[in-house]
Structures are given as C-alpha cells and as structure tokens.
Amino acid sequence: EDQVTQSPEALRLQEGESSSLNCSYTVSGLRGLFWYRQDPGKGPEFLFTLYSAGEEKEKERLKATLTKKESFLHITAPKPEDSATYLCAVQGINDYKLSFGAGTTVTVRA
C-alpha cells in the first residue's frame, strides 16, 4: 500500500525566512507526486506534479523537487500569504486514487 509521510507537522516562519517541507513516500511504481495548498475550510489547490527523480518545478516563491524516496517543497522568502497547509500526495502507476500525507501547516509571521 502506498504511504506518504510529511514533516514537520507544523512550521512557523518569520517573513523572509526560507525553509523546506519534506514528503517521504513509498509506492510501487510512481505515476506522479503532487503538491497542493489548502487554506482553512477550503478544498486543496493544485500546485505541482512531479513525475521522475531529478525533476524540479517552480511557482513564485515555491520550488518542488523529487528524488526516488522523497520530495521537498522549498519556500523562499515567504510572505504571510504563504500561510497554509501544504499537502503531498502520490499516485501509483495502476491507481486512480491519490494517497495523501497529513500535511504541513505553515504559518508566516510579518
């Protein structure tokens, strides 16, 4: 069974203080690894799909990287509006479903 573990559970940052979130996964044949952002009381918002080790994607202050065992979401010079819960999910080659981690809640103070 696919497993996704995210760390840390919570992260408090000062505005401008860069940091990284970790997503460790096990899956028998990776079809894709996904990062989502979720604001309180709302549905997850899609950020990135990574397909193979070595791949990187960027969007504004966010950069996602992928190895064979884990993915990192780097937040560079965060702003208060980057405060959210960031979810990582994997999909196996023969699966329709996404297997999600519990998320990392990021709080950025001005």
Added chain:
Amino acid sequence: SQTIHQWPATLVQPVGSPLSLECTVEGTSNPNLYWYRQAAGRGLQLLFYSVGIGQISSEVPQNLSASRPQDRQFILSSKKLLLSDSGFYLCAWSSGTGAVEQFFGPGTRLTVL
C-alpha cells in the same frame, strides 16, 4: 476553464438521518470523478471514484454510497448517518484522457449530532 461545484457548503444532520451531497463539474467532458473525506489531522481518504456514468468503484466499505447519474454530476449518499460520518467531504475531478492531476471542489463540512 473548468469549474467544480459542491453543495451544500455546510450541513448539520442528526444521527440516523439520510444524506445527499452533490458535485458538478463544468467546462470538461467525460471527467473522472472522486469523493474524498478529510478528517482533522489526517490525510484525505478516497471513498469512491467513477470513470463514467453509472460506473462507481468503492475504496472503503462504509455507510456511504455514490452515484453518477450524468456525465458531470457525482452524488454522495447515505440512508442513515452515523456520528463517525462527520468530516470534510471533497469532490475532485481529473481528465479522462491521460493527465493525472486531480482538481478539488470547495468541500462540504458535515457534522452529525
């Protein structure tokens, strides 16, 4: 562009009452549709998925059922709610033609009392 709607946004129901949550997608045809449940502090859990009208696959045996009466409509139902059915219910869609990303609706917060 594609849009996904869910309603109601919030719902408070007594134990033993029926449930019907609706999800519709606009701007795409033949989508794959999904129902997830999110419990506090835990990851999203897939409940049902559908690759076409009338085609439903269940991931977790439970008190809930799903139906897809139209191409872009997905309904989550229960005949008798349990306390454990409380949670945040999310509908999602993905393209039926190869792309893997799933896009989520705004969710329904269900509280069973």
